[in-house]
Amino acid sequence: MKIAEVELRRVRLPLKAPFRTSFGSQSERDILLIQVTSDDGTRGWGECVALSAPLYSSEYVDGAHRVTRDFLLPRLWMLPDVTAYGLEAALTPISGHRMAKAGLEMAVLDAELRTRGTSLGEHLGAVKARVPSGVSVGIAESIPALLDVVAGHLDEGYSRIKLKIEPGWDIEPVSAVRERFGDILLQVDANAAYTMADATLLAKLDAFDLLLLEQPLPEEDIRGHAALATQLQTPICLDESITSARAAADAIAIGACKVVNIKSGRVGGLLEARRVHDVCAAHGVPVWCGGMLETGIGRAANMALAALPNFLLPGDTSASDRFWRRDLVTQPFVLRDGHVDVPTGPGLGVEMDEAWLDEVTVSKECHAAESL
Structure with missing residues (x-):
């Protein structure tokens, strides 16, 4: 070509x-x-x-x-x-x-x-026609406001809730969501906002039976994540730290994570994202697909990627109307029964509006x- x-x-x-x-x-x-x-x-x-x-x-x-x-x-x-x-x-x-x-x-x-x-899903090795859809919830103005947002997403049918946390907004909001909504699939994302000095605080998250704690420490602190993992029951998931398949292999080798969030943009593309998936699968480490507030273009790529076999946890693969009143593609992604369909048309499988x-x-x- x-x-x-x-x-x-x-x-x-x-x-x-x-x-x-x-x-x-x-x-x-x-x-x-x-x-x-x-x-x-x-x-x-x-x-x-x-x-x-x-x-x-x-x-x-x-x-x-x-x-x-x-x-x-x-x-x-x-x-x-x-x-x-x-x-x-x-x-x-x-x-x-x-x-x-x-x-x-x-x-x-x-x-x-x-x-x-050929569709992107077919090219990458997708094995699913639709993927379970989770939703990422930002830091709210108050706990009542947070509970309202979470309730709305659960009513929409999302199968997993991810809460953004930071120092001063962590234990209390997570506790409130768990108490209000019971045994929903729940995880938290720190976006590297903590240090090892916060280990005792982060250990309090163990009480809430979370799927995972995502990227608690800075990107470069792989050894710190490994040390923190020995002090927590909640599985640590790495996001920002995983910049390549080699980085994933190194993090897994020293026990820095039990789960990996894959974002194709963060690792340099869809081809490398598939390699990260394969490395994690070889080591028995489940992965899920993270999001970066993509339009329908990037969202189509995420759906195809999330349909690979080792994507075992719901990703941030929400419907178009989670973030946009009007997406850039002619057929926005829609949530049905907690899932979003993987495009099957050639390439990304979407057309531009x-x-x-x-x-x-x-x-x-x-x-x-x-x-x-």
């Missing part, structure tokens, strides 16, 4: 309600979308999940835009025949910038699979080999 043109498009999409975590509150998403067009006119879409500021990771959307334009695209043009695997190899010399690489890889993979008439996309577009630039 040859790529004739790449479009870098920035869209600004308002969230239905502000979403607050330990690294800030968001009321809208500034999103970098990548569209590749092959020489036969086949289009593929990718979504970069970098946030507006480098708080979840060192990447941020303005930086990802520049890296894609100035460093990734020139390597794309050098390829005589473009495939997702070939692109991955070509981008390896660029250090870091995994979210930027993942966005471009997704677009190329979408176009490549559309050309072949072109009119709405144009309405929320902030900027657009097109690049071809001759222009770089």
Whole structure:
């Protein structure tokens, strides 16, 4: 496949309600979308999940835009025949910038699979037609407000609740949710907000029979997570720390986690995400699919990934209307009986709502080999 043109498009999409975590509150998403067009006119879409500021990771959307334009695209043009695997190899010399690489890889993979008439799920090795859907609940203004939000999501049919926590907002809200809603599937996500000095506090979470405690310590503190794991009954899950299949293997080897959250953007793309899945499966470590407030483009990729066999826990694979009043795809993802369907069409299996996309577009630039 040859790529004739790449479009870098920035869209600004308002969230239905502000979403607050330990690294800030968001009321809208500034999103970098990548569209590749092959020489036969086949289009593929990718979504970069970098946030507006480098708080979840060192990447941020303005930086990802520049890296894609100035460093990734020139390597794309050098390829005589473009495939997702070939692109991955070509981008390896660029250090870091995994979210930027993942966005471009997704677009190329979408176009490549559309050309072949193959769905992303089939390509990755999906074994499920639909995946159980959990929902992530941000830090609320009060416990009564939190209980109302959780009640609403349970009424909608979500099969698992994840609560964001931070120092000062942890034991009490978790206790309130467990007391109010009984034996629901419940887990918590700290987004690296704690240190080993908080071990005694975090051990109090053992009383609530949680599925897991996600990323309590900083990203680099793998040894700290291993030490903390010996002091808790609640399984530790790693998110930010898992940046590759090798990182997953190292963390598992020293006992730093019993569960892994896989986000394709965080590890550099869907191909590496599948490797993380395979490493974890080989070691008997279950995985689940995390979310980054994706539109229907990234959400389609998440559904296909979450349909792999070792995704044994409900992921943050919520319906489109969890975050968006209007998604960017023509057929938004819908929750049915606690599950969301995996797309079966070629590539990502979704089509863009072109009119709405144009309405929320902030900027657009097109690049071809001759222009770089």
